[in-house]
Amino acid sequence: MTRKLKALIVDDEPNAVDFINSVIGEYCPGLEVAGKAYNMTEGINRIREIKPDLVFLDVEMPNGTGFDLLAHFPDKEFDVIFITAFNHYAIKAIKFSAVDYILKPLNITEFIEAVNKVIQKRSESPVQMNDNFRVLMENLRSPVPSRLAIPTADGMEYLNPREIIRIEADRSYSWFYLTGGRKILVSKNLKEFQDLLGDRNFFRSHNSHLINLKYVRKFVRKEGGYIEMQDGEQIPVSRNRKDLFIVHMSRFRG
Secondary structure (H helix, E strand, C coil): CCCCCCEEEECHHHHHHHCCCCCCCCHHCCEEEEEEECCCHHHHHHHHHHHCCCEEEEEECCCHHHHHHHCCCCCCEEEEEEEECCCCCCCHHHHHHCCCEEEEECCHCCCCCHHHHHHHHHCCCHHHHHHHHHHHHHHHHHHCCCCCCEEEECEEEEHHHHEEEEEECCCCCCEEEEEEHHHHEECCCCHHHHHHHCCCEEEEEEECCEEEHHHHHEEEECCCCCCEEEECCEEECCCHHHHHHHHHHHHHHC
């Protein structure tokens, strides 16, 4: 019989702790709640005591954040699902770092999906899991996240957005075209990267193309209109996005 994973819930809101506990009991047969904690200090002690496989970790707590707690475990051997508010300042860093999270108010379907995702990832090496959290800590220290974690066929790659010339959709996948002539196939769709990079001088010129304005060479109006990138590629521009592209370029300061 497969061993159940031990879960620890760390959240200062008793209602959230009770909700997570009840959902695990009813919908997550692969998990068992081995402990609960209501602040950072309790959470640190409980992790050391019970050695959980998975920690549900509130970002904001009275005596320290979930990130402060993780700083005590640089070589952690447990997975983490963050519990956070949608408008929390760290949500972009969490997304950039490809770390699992659930938004408050908690939704049962989203909760179960996040748990199943972690269970499926348990075959990954602890080193890679820790790499994601090291990138998260680095992103949190920056005014804007500086490293983007992207899932590849070999595992995870960490890119500075300035390395990305453009991203092209390939059904539910995306091709990253990078400086130095490299390209990477990523198992996420283009919309997810548009949401992450839209405020970083990336522009969705076409349903299939997201471009870095830094690498635009020129805009050509003939033949329906296209953008020539510094790598020589000609990227189409949707008819209803041409004027918007010109506006974005006029505001771009490199």
